[in-house]
Amino acid sequence: MPYSLAIFDWDGTIMDSTHTIVAAIQAACRDMDLPVPTVAQASWVIGLSLDQALHRAVPDLTASQLPRFLERYRIHYLLRDPDLRTFDGIMAMLDQLKSQDVLMAVATGKSRIGLDRVLNGMNMGHYFDASRTADQTFSKPHPKMLEEILEQLDVPAAQAIMIGDTSHDIQMAQAAGMDSIAVTYGAHTAEELVASKPTLIAHTPAQLHGFLLEHCQKMAV
Numbered sequence: 001m002p003y004s005l006a007i008f009d010w011d012g013t014i015m016d017s018t019h020t021i022v023a024a025i026q027a028a029c030r031d032m033d034l035p036v037p038t039v040a041q042a043s044w045v046i047g048l049s050l051d052q053a054l055h056r057a058v059p060d061l062t063a064s065q066l067p068r069f070l071e072r073y074r075i076h077y078l079l080r081d082p083d084l085r086t087f088d089g090i091m092a093m094l095d096q097l098k099s100q101d102v103l104m105a106v107a108t109g110k111s112r113i114g115l116d117r118v119l120n121g122m123n124m125g126h127y128f129d130a131s132r133t134a135d136q137t138f139s140k141p142h143p144k145m146l147e148e149i150l151e152q153l154d155v156p157a158a159q160a161i162m163i164g165d166t167s168h169d170i171q172m173a174q175a176a177g178m179d180s181i182a183v184t185y186g187a188h189t190a191e192e193l194v195a196s197k198p199t200l201i202a203h204t205p206a207q208l209h210g211f212l213l214e215h216c217q218k219m220a221v
Contacts, residue, residue, distance in 0.1 A: 002217045003179070005155045006097065007146060009164035010108035010115065011046055012186025016087050018165075020080045021046055025057055028072035034060055046187040047109045047166040049134035086122075087185065089205035093212065094127045101218040103153055106131040107145045107162065107172070129153055141171035146178060161215070163208065167196035183208055 011017045022042040029036045037057045045053035054061055054069065061069055097104060105128055108115055112133045119125040130149045138144040150157055162173035165186020170193065173180035182198035184190040185205070193201065202208035 003102075003159055003161045003215055004218065005103040005105065005150075005153060005160040006212055006216055007105045007107050007149060007160060007162045007178075009047060009162075009166070009169045009186075010106055010110055010118075012165035013163055013169075013183055014086055014090055014106075015084060015118070017084050018043060018046060018187045020077060020084060023080065024073050024076035025054075027076040028069050029058060031072045032065060032069060034058055034065075034069075043187045044166075047140055047164065047168045049109055049139035050111070052134075052139050053109070084118075087205045089209060093205065093209040094124075096209070097212060097216060098127055100216075102212075102216045103129050103155065105129055105149045105153065107140075107149060107164075107169075108132075109134045109140060109168075111135045140166075140168040141175060143172055143176035146172060146176040150176070161199070163202075163212075165193075167192050170196035170198045173198075181208060181211060 008014050011021060022039055025042045026036050042057050045057045048056070050070070054066070058069070094104070106115065108131070110133055112135055115131060115133050130152045132145040132148055134140070137148055146162060150160060157177040160178050162169055162178050162180045163183065164170065164180070165183045166188045170180045170182055179199040181200045181202055182193035182196065183202045184193055185203065200211055202211055
């Protein structure tokens with residue numbers, strides 16, 4: 001069955017922001033004299049809600065330290081924000097899918113404020129017919145984010161596909177009864193993604209573009 005809805009993760013899938021998130025977590029740890037996670041440790045939590053991610057990446061962080069840590073993290077992230085770009089080829093892919101009336105949505109671990117800021121700042125909001133963020137509903141890999149998008153757009157799970165760069169995205173899609181594409185150019189390693197058993201694997205944005213053009217089409221009325 002062809003897919004009429006493509007649901008994208010954001011960081012590490014659409015936006016080349018993995019290194020920025022990792023650097024911001026590490027810098028905030030240094031600011032507060034906390035153990036600094038490795039790149040692999042900080043990368044693994046990308047896609048989760050920030051509170052949930054910090055519990056895994058910075059286990060020594062106490063509840064009383066959390067507000068200041070979040071402040072430091074956001075400062076370091078925003079300092080790098082002007083340099084953030086989409087991956088090469090992503091905009092052309094979104095343009096072509098939009099021109100073919102394929103429904104598109106975003107399911108992300110970002111906050112609502114954070115997603116709206118980047119969509120508005122990069123003039124990308126018009127591409128997406130729906131979106132859900134981690135502070136609006138359950139965080140990945142819980143399927144609620146996807147279930148709410150499917151309900152809003154009135155699309156059966158069998159006609160939707162989730163695209164993401166982490167095992168959290170793939171597990172979320174499986175829990176929602178959806179197919180998935182894992183992209184290996186983001187946060188998690190190819191080995192981790194293969195182990196999560198996605199439907200397809202794309203190693204580059206160009207390969208992802210080809211998969212979606214082959215398998216997606218406008219929903220029949």
